[in-house]
Amino acid sequence: MDEGTSRIRRRVSVRKRNRPSLEILFAAPTADELKPSDDQKEEEEEEEEMAAGSPRRKAVGVPPAENNDSEEDMFGDYDSFAENSLIAQVDDLEQKYMQLPENRKHDTDLATEDLCSENIRNNQLSITTIGSFTELKTDEHTKKQSGHEDVSIKPGADLLYELPSSQVLYFENLQNSSNEFGNQSTKERDWNSSSHKTINEELPQNSIEQPQQNDEFSSKDRTSSDVNRRKSLKDHLKSAMTVNAKAQIPIFSRTKQLKETHLSEEINVAKKTIESSSDDVGPFYSLPSKVRDLYVQLKGIEKLYEWQHTCLTLNSVQERKNLIYSLPTSGGKTLVAEILMLQELLCRRKDVLMILPYVAIVQEKISGLSNFGIELGFFVEEYAGSKGRFPPIKRREKKSLYIATIEKGHGLVNSLIETGRISSLGLVVVDELHMIAEGSRGAVLEMTLAKILYTSKTTQIIGMSATLNNVGDLQEFLQAEYYTSQFRPVELKEYLKINDAIYEVDSKAENGMTFSRLLNYKYSDALKKMDPDHLVALVTEVIPNNSCLVFCPTKKNCENVAEMICKFLSKDYLKHREKEKQEIIKNLKSICSGNLCPVLKRTIPLGVAYHHSGLTSDERKLLEEAYSTGVLCLLTCTSTLAAGVNLPARRVILRAPYVAKEFLKRSQYKQMIGRAGRAGIDSAGESILILQEKDKQQALELISRPLENCYSHLVQEFTKGIQTLFLSLIGLKIATHLGDIYHFMSGTLFGVQQKILLKEKSLWEITVESLKYLTEKGLLQNDTILTEKGLTQKDSSYKSEEWFQYSFHITKLGRASFKGTIDLAYCDILYRDLQKGLEGLVLESLLHLIYLTTPYDIASQCDPDWMIYFKQFNQLSPAEQNVAALVGVSENYIGKKASGQAIKKTVDKDIVNRLYLSLVLYALLKETSIWSVSEKFNMPRGYIQSLLTAAATFSCCVLHFCEELEEFWVYKALLVELTKKLTYCVKAELIPLMEVTGVLKGRAKQLYNAGYKSLAHLANANPEVLIKTIDHLSRRQAKQIVSSAKMLLNEKAEALQEEVEELLRLPADFPPVEKA
Ligand SMILES: Nc1ncnc2c1ncn2[C@@H]1O[C@H](COP(=O)(O)OP(=O)(O)OP(=O)(O)O)[C@@H](O)[C@H]1O
């Protein structure tokens, strides 16, 4: 914990928060393995793309590199399909409500009511005066206590009636056993009472009370519910919500009440503190001490590291200046960001946006923070994949923590700017800030931050990373202070392996390394041949008792290495946690509809698995969980794992210094080895980079050179960067004059780095040219006066005051492209395709619609298997073949391709490829089994899953595109449905469960089969019961599922409540009644 190296570097920002005046601004594997076969070469290219973060990918036979789970979504913009008109929603609800069987209705109402009242209780925490609050609660407590006791000891029939069948079974067993063993052992009773306690806490107040009611009571209740049912839903909702609002605080134990009173008191004190001064006088960094308790309880964090304390108490942080901080991997950066977010939510009462790089990490964070939200009274909202509303729901009391991927974060910021709500965002946190230098996603991150800086002077920005080098540029861009330290709680030792010698990386040594030891191993001749790099020797030094990750350059290599290692592991490894491993295999089979990958079938019994984007997200999740709990001790993986979910290891082995064919970058190397030795889990960590002689020199440079610089991709990513930015600046009216747009550009990271990045043209020229291009494309229109000489002038370097005033507005096509977040490279093709579709859309099947929403960029990278294409084509019905003919693909062409004949006629390859991918998606929607489609098209299932996600995303984008163009009104209803189908691609009954963060298809099926059929079921579930009734569900996961479900139900209930109120409110602009 040496903080000696810690330093605070404050730069006097070149620019202050307010922009400067324009004048100022103007001034490998084994050698053999690394020689790729044709097949492997292609795989490597994908990996390369993946490493570069490119959204483009090779397909079919050359499956995409992206890990679907960690793949970014392009679900960029407004999910209006989720926001049908309120009236329609209320109508809908009313219909559903009428159809609900009485008991279910009752159940749902109770659950919702309870959560609402909890919600209100939480709201009250921050607004009620302490005295009356305590008083009220004490009364309540005494009144309700007896109800508690009854339920927990012996759940009554009515209670069981409300529970899912598996829980009923469980309680029945419990009851039977307690009857059987009249005198239970103390232990059993203890267990019972602890489970009772959980039930008290988990079950809604009304459900708890229920067992006390006698039949008469219940029938009365039913009669009144009948009456209620006859009322309109609107009335019902209104009265239910009003009752809730006035409801007494639900029963909780006295300690809990006291704690809550205390919490409320502390929040008030903290609020006042924040309002009145910047001194930290709150019990826990201005926050209630409950926050500290939660960290101990939920994360096992007892005390902050010294650097965390220093950082949190920096003057600049207290003054809410923008901040960048950088520490080694595993340094504990997240905690600092979380405390600052909680301060913003609870004390300053503003919303917070946290941007994370991958969908999987967003989901992990949602699960981790939902509990905090429930306990402390704020919403945690997911903006990833197809989830998230634009603009977000306006909350009355509680604040929201939006956790978003880069694209979704951008959409959210756009929607807040558009609705004039950007200042409601108090804080934006960007994790892995170095992503700003990664292709189009980096460009999107940069424009998001630039827009916030430009439009909201009160929104604080905080960025963190372990791999930053040119911090000065980022500081200048974000006008931020900088904090850095070399602290790492668990020492990480870096080693290099050359032949059978191991060297320790040592910056003081002459060539950067010192000899450490010789590898101790006894290899048979066969093993020597199969494992020339001594992987078996290296991994067996740590497994099975400690965990090990082996990073491999390609996906194929991951599988090969896993199999090779398993071939040579002793039989003893089979015995280690044998039963649990069998369970994993069973579970894998069950989530894969009876299928099992043959490689995993061989490796899992030895505690080994591979992990890459060829697996479905369900499979990956299961393997990750098994690895985290130590049942699997070795994962062979690609570089995506380094940036993906948090999977630490005692030893990390880099099988070769390559990602695909590219030599490792320093930042990639750092991220990979950073998985070794995580705080709280390992006491030590080590990394071993395996080197061939030929790579030695380059590797020595790698370990000693500084990290790579972050450079802006805003201009390089032309259609997805600067053009998209300009379109949205004008569309959102952030800047509409040439001068303002130029001014905006000067404030971006690109603007800061223009001297390095611009060689031939100036920033002014680039700005003018991009605007010209957008105008020529019909996406923008320039406003009158200057048209004559203005942008039509050839010399774009010409700059005058007059030019500064030159203004633009967005055309309909421009708005549609911007709202649909369509890559501008494809917006005119999309328009043409949709227009053509209007002339003869085949609606006999979904194929034509699917074709229209198959992503162009993936299609352009696809490489069909012509034999399969031909076979599938022939199986199409005449109507389906008609779709092919309409879009311009003939059977003749595919037949010729399949038989390898030369084709004279020029055919649009992109169309043919696009139809091929449409056939894959079409099969998927018909069969819903990724496995069978994967077999049929000979494509990796992970690829098919990514394709599906991308198609769902694009379908939603096309929908928003159509919404802006009257001529395409007919597509709207069709695309709403198609998007839903593509998004879930499961049986309708699983959809409500899959809405809960972290519940994927396999888990949803298990839960459904166990009787958990709705969100309310999950929100009211007892995690202890869940782990006993659902196979392979850890306590941690069960708790996360329940708290995420609670959070979601809570959000939905509150949203409904708000909508009802909005609906019943007299409009502010209601015309005054004229006096007669
Ligand atoms: N004060 C603390 N005491 C104990 N454990 C801590 C503390 N702070 C953080 N940790 C734990 O350390 C681990 C690593 O922290 P975290 O994920 O924040 O690292 P990081 O700096 O973000 O690393 P990376 O750059 O790899 O993402 C986590 O498991 C976290 O719970």
Ligand SMILES: [Mg+2]
């Ligand atoms: Mg981190």
